[in-house]
Amino acid sequence: MDIKIENLTKKYGYQKAVDNISFNVKTGEIVGFLGPNGAGKTTTMKIITNYLNCEEGEITIGGKSIKTNAEEIKKHIGYLPESNPLYNDMPVIDYLEFCAALQGIEDKFIPGRVREMVKVCGLNSEKHKKIGELSKGYRQRVGLAQAMIHDPEILILDEPTTGLDPNQIVEIRRLIRELGKEKTVILSTHILSEVEATCDRILIINNGAIVADGTAESLRKKAKGNEVLSVRIEDGDADTIYKTLKAISTIDSVDFTDRSKNRFEIQSSVGSSSKREIFNVCVKNGWVLTEMTPSETKLEDIFRELTLN
Amino acid sequence: MKSILIITRRELNSFFDSLIAYIILALLLGFTGFLTWIRGFGNSDVFMLNQATLGQFIGVAYWTLFFIIPALTMRLIAEEKKTGTIELLLTKAISDRQVVIGKFLSTLLLICIALLLTLPYVITIASIGNLDLGEVICGYLGLILMSATYISIGLYASSITSNQIVAFLATLFIGLFFHIIFDLLKGAATGFIGDFFSMLSLSTHFESIARGVVDSKDIIYFLSIIILGLFLTEVSLSKRKISG
Numbered sequence: 142m143d144i145k146i147e148n149l150t151k152k153y154g155y156q157k158a159v160d161n162i163s164f165n166v167k168t169g170e171i172v173g174f175l176g177p178n179g180a181g182k183t184t185t186m187k188i189i190t191n192y193l194n195c196e197e198g199e200i201t202i203g204g205k206s207i208k209t210n211a212e213e214i215k216k217h218i219g220y221l222p223e224s225n226p227l228y229n230d231m232p233v234i235d236y237l238e239f240c241a242a243l244q245g246i247e248d249k250f251i252p253g254r255v256r257e258m259v260k261v262c263g264l265n266s267e268k269h270k271k272i273g274e275l276s277k278g279y280r281q282r283v284g285l286a287q288a289m290i291h292d293p294e295i296l297i298l299d300e301p302t303t304g305l306d307p308n309q310i311v312e313i314r315r316l317i318r319e320l321g322k323e324k325t326v327i328l329s330t331h332i333l334s335e336v337e338a339t340c341d342r343i344l345i346i347n348n349g350a351i352v353a354d355g356t357a358e359s360l361r362k363k364a365k366g367n368e369v370l371s372v373r374i375e376d377g378d379a380d381t382i383y384k385t386l387k388a389i390s391t392i393d394s395v396d397f398t399d400r401s402k403n404r405f406e407i408q409s410s411v412g413s414s415s416k417r418e419i420f421n422v423c424v425k426n427g428w429v430l431t432e433m434t435p436s437e438t439k440l441e442d443i444f445r446e447l448t449l450n
Numbered sequence: 451m452k453s454i455l456i457i458t459r460r461e462l463n464s465f466f467d468s469l470i471a472y473i474i475l476a477l478l479l480g481f482t483g484f485l486t487w488i489r490g491f492g493n494s495d496v497f498m499l500n501q502a503t504l505g506q507f508i509g510v511a512y513w514t515l516f517f518i519i520p521a522l523t524m525r526l527i528a529e530e531k532k533t534g535t536i537e538l539l540l541t542k543a544i545s546d547r548q549v550v551i552g553k554f555l556s557t558l559l560l561i562c563i564a565l566l567l568t569l570p571y572v573i574t575i576a577s578i579g580n581l582d583l584g585e586v587i588c589g590y591l592g593l594i595l596m597s598a599t600y601i602s603i604g605l606y607a608s609s610i611t612s613n614q615i616v617a618f619l620a621t622l623f624i625g626l627f628f629h630i631i632f633d634l635l636k637g638a639a640t641g642f643i644g645d646f647f648s649m650l651s652l653s654t655h656f657e658s659i660a661r662g663v664v665d666s667k668d669i670i671y672f673l674s675i676i677i678l679g680l681f682l683t684e685v686s687l688s689k690r691k692i693s694g
Contacts, residue, residue: 190541194691216543226534230467231460242456243542287538 142203142217142294142325143167149198151184158184160349171321173340174329177448181349182329183223186297190220216245219293221301225284229273233264233283236272237290244291258286261316277304296320298328302335314339333440347448360443368409371398373432374423379403385422391415453544457552458559465560474522478514478564485510486571502579507571508589508660515597516629520621522560523604524614526553531612546687550680554605561597565590584662592659595672596652600625602679609686628652
C-alpha cells in the first residue's frame with residue numbers, strides 16, 4: 142500500500158508542528174525519519190495512524206483518503222508509539238491475543254499469529270509474565286509484536302530499537318529489512334547508523350518541514366560535492382610530494398595530516414576526481430602509494446548541517 | 451459489535467485481575483447485607499420491620515452503588531490517558547465510540563454480577579413472607595438504570611482528565627446533584643421550578659420505578675442521561691484530534 146502525503150499541516154495552537162509536508166512512500170520501501178527533538182516526526186506519524194487529525198492537507202493510503210476511510214485503513218497499519226505504552230496488568234500472551242482480536246483477525250487464526258510473533262520477537266521465555274514485570278527491552282519486543290500481529294501492510298515504528306541490546310537491535314533491523322521487501326515501513330530514529338543500515342530512503346525533518354529527501358548516498362553527494370581522499374605516499378621527500386600534488390590541476394587543496402609519515406588529505410575541486418592523477422604522479426616519480434582512502438562525509442555531518450541553523 | 455465485546459471482556463478481566471471487582475463485591479454485599487438483616491438505620495432491618503419487603507435493601511444499595519461506581523469508572527479512561535495506552539488503543543481498527551461503549555458495558559456488567567449475587571437475599575425474604583415479585587423486578591431494574599447513569603457520568607469524568615482522583619471526585623460531584631441536591635431543591639421550591647427540579651432529580655425517577663410503576667417518562671430520563679454521558683465521552687476522546 143502506498144502512502145501519499147500532500148501539503149500536510151498541523152498546528153498546536155499557534156505553533157506549527159508540521160508545516161506543509163509532502164512525500165510519497167511506495168510499497169516495499171523503508172523510509173527513515175530523522176530530525177532533532179520536536180521536529181514533527183512523531184506528530185506526522187500520529188496523523189498517519191489517525192490518532193490525530195490533519196486540518197490541512199491530504200493523506201491517501203492505498204488510494205483512499207484517511208479522512209473518509211479511517212476504520213478500513215487502520216486495519217492495515219501496525220503502529221509502535223514512541224513511549225511504547227502497554228497494559229502492565231496483562232500477561233504477554235493475553236495482550237497479544239487482545240490486539241489480534243481488535244485488529245479483526247478471525248478467532249481461529251489468533252493462536253497461530255500469537256505463536257509466530259512470540260517466536261519472531263524472541264518472547265518465548267517471558268510469554269506468561271505480566272507486561273509490567275518485563276524489562277525495557279522485552280517491553281519493546283512486545284510493542285513490536287503487537288504492531289506486527291495482524292501482518293499489516295504498513296508499519297509505522299517510532300524509534301523501534303530503543304532499549305534493545307545490540308544483538309536484538311541487529312535482529313530487529315534484519316526483521317524490518319525483511320518486512321520492508323513487501324510492506325511499507327516508516328520508522329523514526331535518533332541513531333543515524335540505524336537509518337543507514339535499514340532504510341532505503343531518508344527524510345530529514347526540521348521545524349516541521351522536510352529539509353532533505355533521498356538515499357544516504359544521494360544525501361552525501363548533495364551535502365559535499367567534492368571528493369576528499371586521505372593518502373599516504375612513501376619513498377619521497379614530504380615537501381616535494383606536497384608541491385607536486387598541489388600542482389595537479391584537479392586538486393583544490395592539500396593538507397598534511399601526519400608529516401613524518403607522509404600522510405595527506407587531498408580535496409579535489411567540485412565535480413572532479415583526482416585519484417588517477419595522484420597515482421600517475423607517484424608512478425612517474427617512483428613513489429610508493431601505500432594508502433588511498435576516500436573519506437565519506439558522515440551522515441552526522443549532513444544531519445548537523447541541515448538541522449542546525 | 452465484536453470489537454465492543456473485545457473491549458468489554460478485557461476491562462472486565464482487568465477488574466477481576468486487579469482485585470477491584472472483589473473489593474466492590476464485598477463492599478456491596480457487606481453493606482447491604484448488614485443493613486438489611488442485622489441492623490438497619492432507625493431499626494429498619496427486615497426483622498424489626500416484620501415485613502417481607504425489599505425496600506430496605508433497595509435503599510441501601512441505592513446509596514452504596516452511588517459511592518462504589520465512581521471508584522470503578524475513575525480508571526477506565528484516565529489511566530489509559532496517563533500511561534499513553536489510549537494512543538495504542540485508538541489506533542487499532544476500532545472507533546472511539548466502540549471503545550466508549552465497550553468500557554461502559556464492562557462496568558455495567560460488573561454491577562449486574564454484583565446485583566446477581568444479592569439474589570439470595572431476595573430468596574430468603576421470599577421464603578419467610580409474601581414478597582411482591584413485581585416490586586423485586588422493578589427494584590432491580592431501577593438499580594441497574596441508576597448504575598448505568600452513574601457509569602455514564604463516571605466515564606465522562608474519566609475522559610476529561612488523566613488523574614483518577616479528579617475523575618472520582620468529579621463523578622461524585624456531578625452525581626450528588628442528581629442523587630440528592632435536585633431532590634432538596636425540589637422540596638425548597640414550588641410551582642414550575644419545583645416541577646423542574648423534580649424532573650431533573652434522579653431519586654424521583656428511581657423511587658417511581660422502585661415503587662413498581664415503570665413509566666416511559668422515567669425510562670426516557672435514565673436513557674437520555676446515559677446517552678448524553680456516552681456521547682460527551684466520545685466527544686471528549688475525539689478532542690485530541692483537533693487539539694489547538
